[in-house]
Amino acid sequence: MTREAILIPFLFAFGYSASNASPILFDSTPENISGIAGTTAILPCTADLTDADSKREITWMSPREVLIAIGDRRIIDDTRMSIERPRVPDWNLHIRELQFYDRGTYTCSLNTKPMSMKKIHLEVYVEPQIYEKTRNTHQILKEGATANLTCNATGYPEPTITWYRKSISEKEAISQQGAFLMIHNITRYCSGAYECEAFNGIGPAVSKVFSVNVHFQPEVQVLNKKQKQDLGKETILQCEISASPQAIVNWRKGEDVFTANSFHRITSEIYEKDIYTTILLLRIQNLTWNDFGEYVCEASNILGRDLERMQLFPINGIQVSPKAAKDDKSDSKTIIFDFSSSSTSHQKSAPSPGEQILVKSPNSKPYGIVHDSSNSSSEADAMFHIFECLFLIVLVLICQMISSSC
Incomplete structure (x- = not known):
């Protein structure tokens, strides 16, 4: 086989034209190009037309079969595209500010016989967006x-x-x-x-x-539902309120609602435990007999309300329960005698005509009386208190007789 027989097929693979003895080097190898949206993609196409017929021209077609350029002249209206020639044989297509819809297969062709073509597939990747x-x-x-x-x-x-x-x-x-x-x-x-x-x-x-x-809706929790303290001492009542949205919270005793600085001896304090929980304290100084009884911690928001009750007792004293007070139909005042060992006097107030006498010892358990179970006495002490009670009863009766005769 002659040298010419070997060379002619090779030249046709690179764009050799039968009408022109000079070969046209055209790289028709397919390529895959990728780019990220917003960047610039360069699609290469190489054809040396230095010695070629002036009628030979490079053309670019889009994936949608739209003519992009002839030679180095842009035909399409898209200004993002242009033909760049960093070297003489280069006819590269530049696509700036890549968009996702730019993806597809582009064709660089040379009008030889047969037509010389180069396929370039462009893949456009897009960064995630929310x-x-x-x-x-x-x-x-x-x-x-x-x-x-x-x-x-x-x-x-x-x-x-x-x-x-x-x-x-x-x-x-x-x-x-x-x-x-x-x-x-x-x-x-x-x-x-x-x-x-x-x-x-x-x-x-x-x-x-x-x-x-x-x-x-609010949820109220009182950790200690029964609490004791001595007269004249200070005590603190505590409850926890969980709610969302934040609740309106307060302590009350009967009709008395305790807010900040509402009473000089009794003050309400509030602390935040966490995002939902509030701690509400009621500080009572210099306890008096009127301070003992039932307290209510309550809270409310737009979804509802909740409350919890607790009892405050004297440690050594004897207190008449609210039920016993309701059972008393008279308007007379009840006199309570306290015979505990820690008491400094035997009588809270002096008797007067028309007053009801109520005498109780620490060991007695009548209806409506609250006792301090922590203080127990021996049998000898019990007998002593019994005689002491009898003596006081006789003394009171004599006083009443004297008052009635006068």
Whole structure:
């Protein structure tokens, strides 16, 4: 085989024209080019037309069969595209500010016989993005409702969306993936910040934060429902209130509502324990007999109200219960004698005509009387108190007889 027989097929592969003895070197090897949206893609095409017929021209066609350029002249209206020739044989197509719709197969051709062509496939990758106008990024729900969080993300390849539960110092991945996160039968412990993160391997991950706030009616808890203290001493009543939104809280005794600085001896103090829990204290100084009895800690918000009751007792004293007071139909004043060892006097007030006498010893257990079970006495002490009671009863009767005769 002659040298010419070997060379002629080779020249046709590189764009050899039968009408022109000089070969045209045209690289027709297919290529795959990739770029990221927003950047510039360079699609190479090489053809040395230095010694070629002046009628030979390079043309570029888009994937949609739209003529882009003839030679180095741009035909298409898209100003992002141009023909760049860093070297004489180069007829490169530059596409600036790549868009996703620019992807496809482009054709660089030379009008030889047969036609010389080079196919270049352009793949455009898009970094993940989350719609800025995502709705319901701040949700307020009642306990038991269902939270629906939606994270709409785009990108190519399609991004993977991962959900996280955020705290102050870290975030914890939630097993569920996808654009939607649903929390059924939500509780107050589900409140907080949630983050969706979209990632597709192109550029950094992007994320969006959602806030969920769960509302519930107040829950009042009194840790010590029975409390004791001595007369003249100071005591502190305490209750905890959990609520969302924040509740209106107060202590009261009967019709008296204790607010800050409402009484010079009795003050209300409030402290925040956590995001939902408040501690309400009632400080009572220099306890008097009127301070003993039932106290109520109550709280209310737009979803409801709750309350808890507690009793404040004297340590060594004897107190008539509210029920015993209601059973007394007369308007007379009840006189209470206290015979405990810590008492400094035997009588709270001096008797007067028309007053009802009520004498009780620490060991007696009549209806309506509250005793201090911590103070027990021996049988000898009991007998002594009995004789002492009899003596006082006789003394009172004599006083009444003298008063009636006068």
